[in-house]
Amino acid sequence: MRQFFPVEDLARDERFVQTNMAERMKDGRTAIDVEKTSSAKSRGATKRLTPERHDASDAARGLMHGIMVGEIQALEGAGRTAHDFAAGDGTNDTVPFELKLDMARQAWDEARHVEISAKLSDWMGTELGEFAENTVLFEAACSNDPILRLAGVNRALEGLAIDVFTQMKEFGDVAGDPFLEFCEDWMLADEVTHVKMGSDWLRKVTANDPERRTKALEFQQVVDKLFSFGGARGESADSSFSLAKRFRELAGFTDDEVTHVKMGSDWLRKVTANDPERRTKALEFQQVVDKLFSFGGARGESADSSFSLAKRFRELAGFTDDEVETISQMDAEALEERKEAVRKYRERVGADA
Amino acid sequence: MGNGAVDAHESTARAPFAPWDRRDIPGSFSVDETARRVGNYKWTEMKLFEALGGWVATVPELDVKMRLGTHCYHHAWHADLWHKRLPELREMKPERLTVPANEAMERFIAAMTEPEAPELTIEKLVGVYRVLIPRFIAAYTYHRNNTSEITDAPTIRSINFILQDEFDDWRDGEMLLQSMITTPDHVRRAAEHQERLEAIMVEAGGITGPDSIGTAETTSTEGGA
Numbered sequence: 001m002r003q004f005f006p007v008e009d010l011a012r013d014e015r016f017v018q019t020n021m022a023e024r025m026k027d028g029r030t031a032i033d034v035e036k037t038s039s040a041k042s043r044g045a046t047k048r049l050t051p052e053r054h055d056a057s058d059a060a061r062g063l064m065h066g067i068m069v070g071e072i073q074a075l076e077g078a079g080r081t082a083h084d085f086a087a088g089d090g091t092n093d094t095v096p097f098e099l100k101l102d103m104a105r106q107a108w109d110e111a112r113h114v115e116i117s118a119k120l121s122d123w124m125g126t127e128l129g130e131f132a133e134n135t136v137l138f139e140a141a142c143s144n145d146p147i148l149r150l151a152g153v154n155r156a157l158e159g160l161a162i163d164v165f166t167q168m169k170e171f172g173d174v175a176g177d178p179f180l181e182f183c184e185d186w187m188l189a190d191e192v193t194h195v196k197m198g199s200d201w202l203r204k205v206t207a208n209d210p211e212r213r214t215k216a217l218e219f220q221q222v223v224d225k226l227f228s229f230g231g232a233r234g235e236s237a238d239s240s241f242s243l244a245k246r247f248r249e250l251a252g253f254t255d256d257e258v259t260h261v262k263m264g265s266d267w268l269r270k271v272t273a274n275d276p277e278r279r280t281k282a283l284e285f286q287q288v289v290d291k292l293f294s295f296g297g298a299r300g301e302s303a304d305s306s307f308s309l310a311k312r313f314r315e316l317a318g319f320t321d322d323e324v325e326t327i328s329q330m331d332a333e334a335l336e337e338r339k340e341a342v343r344k345y346r347e348r349v350g351a352d353a
Numbered sequence: 354m355g356n357g358a359v360d361a362h363e364s365t366a367r368a369p370f371a372p373w374d375r376r377d378i379p380g381s382f383s384v385d386e387t388a389r390r391v392g393n394y395k396w397t398e399m400k401l402f403e404a405l406g407g408w409v410a411t412v413p414e415l416d417v418k419m420r421l422g423t424h425c426y427h428h429a430w431h432a433d434l435w436h437k438r439l440p441e442l443r444e445m446k447p448e449r450l451t452v453p454a455n456e457a458m459e460r461f462i463a464a465m466t467e468p469e470a471p472e473l474t475i476e477k478l479v480g481v482y483r484v485l486i487p488r489f490i491a492a493y494t495y496h497r498n499n500t501s502e503i504t505d506a507p508t509i510r511s512i513n514f515i516l517q518d519e520f521d522d523w524r525d526g527e528m529l530l531q532s533m534i535t536t537p538d539h540v541r542r543a544a545e546h547q548e549r550l551e552a553i554m555v556e557a558g559g560i561t562g563p564d565s566i567g568t569a570e571t572t573s574t575e576g577g578a
Contacts, residue, residue: 083407
């Protein structure tokens with residue numbers, strides 16, 4: 001078995017259709033109202049997933065399917081990190097034994113989440129593979145540097161999962177679906193544990209590294225901003241994610257972390273102690289992943305942000321220059337097509353309604 | 354209390370072992386020998402959880418994918434139990450004893466983890482559930498039944514927890530295999546791969562080497578090694 005496993009080799013049965021972020025978002029059956037994403041002020045009111053939305057059923061089913069494939073990739077990513085790096089002191093491509101154990105534990109948790117999501121999808125009337133799967137989550141777990149994986153996946157993406165589960169739990173409550181609410185509540189508990197796990201490791205990593213701590217905090221601010229589903233998770237009372245903030249506090253994202261430059265992380269510090277270039281690269285990768293996971297940049301401040309982020313992501317992830325350029329062009333074209341498709345979809349659904 | 358006088362002279366002296374408690378001191382393993390075996394267990398459990406974690410992304414079958422992820426943690430937990438046991442056995446640097454029993458055991462793990470392609474799920478499962486885990490069950494059972502029930506009680510306690518996992522996981526894996534082996538070609542593939550791995554395992558002698566489950570020739574009728 002190879003030490004590192006490329007995203008294009010992810011094993012799936014014939015029901016699954018894999019695609020990139022831009023293609024995935026072309027699907028009109030999405031919880032994200034992309035027409036509104038260019039207007040930050042209106043996001044909170046338009047994106048909240050409620051039973052009253054004319055597209056609530058498709059949106060909820062699509063979101064649940066997205067959760068399921070995301071859990072599959074999270075399972076695969078955690079498993080690979082448990083496998084790919086030998087136990088050691090954190091140098092020379094090793095990771096601490098305890099970090100490997102944490103990854104194995106996370107693999108078990110994600111496996112349960114796949115089971116739960118599959119049952120929920122069935123409960124909601126969704127077939128496996130009914131929605132396309134974008135594999136960008138696993139891409140973030142493909143780095144051959146364990147520190148990049150830790151920064152890009154464990155803390156940032158698990159934080160996103162908290163937000164999504166909170167939204168689905170709330171949807172289950174409002175929609176009168178106790179089964180959905182029950183399941184999301186349990187998965188939410190696990191995700192809080194995962195994020196706390198990431199927080200604890202990052203504290204150790206930056207314990208004696210103020211520069212890295214500063215960058216980590218900067219990263220966290222970016223995550224908070226961009227993982228907000230286009231701003232839906234703001235500070236206002238209308239926010240869909242007011243609970244998510246509390247969950248994050250429980251998961252270890254304290255005010256001190258946001259305002260001070262003193263936090264720890266023995267592992268990251270050890271690994272990058274003599275390699276500042278690697279450390280800087282890891283931080284940049286983490287920021288790029290965070291931003292990219294704002295649904296391809298659809299929630300960014302500018303229309304172009306998704307492409308620049310995706311481009312940089314692929315550069316750091318080891319894509320060739322030609323691949324980076326080609327994919328960027330495809331993404332740009334795909335976004336335009338997607339916008340048009342969603343407009344037409346909205347018009348059609350609105351007319352039908 | 355409250356229903357009559359207590360006899361102040363009633364004896365509370367009892368034997369240190371209740372009549373039904375037949376645990377005894379003698380055991381087959383010294384502290385050093387126990388540490389050596391525990392180190393072999395930890396190394397092999399680590400290799401197993403790493404392999405299971407790595408294989409998750411390589412198998413297309415969704416149910417197998419989830420089982421591998423679940424079992425990955427089980428074996429990581431076992432490795433952690435042994436990692437924590439080693440310092441209690443006077444090995445303050447657990448890494449020193451976290452080694453394979455011998456070169457053949459190392460070769461076995463390399464051969465077991467070799468299959469990667471998505472169409473080789475049967476081979477992956479055969480290596481783990483028809484060769485390695487049965488060997489784990491054997492070695493753990495031998496250790497549990499031959500170590501001192503009193504002096505080495507912590508090892509026995511861990512083994513009992515671990516054996517429960519091993520049996521459950523073996524059953525999971527065997528049932529997955531039975532559900533996937535549906536043609537003569539599947540049977541051939543499974544048998545050939547098992548034969549290849551089993552041969553290496555025989556060279557190794559088991560998880561802790563040639564004495565993994567004692568030897569019939571030297572084992573007394575009393576059950577000692």
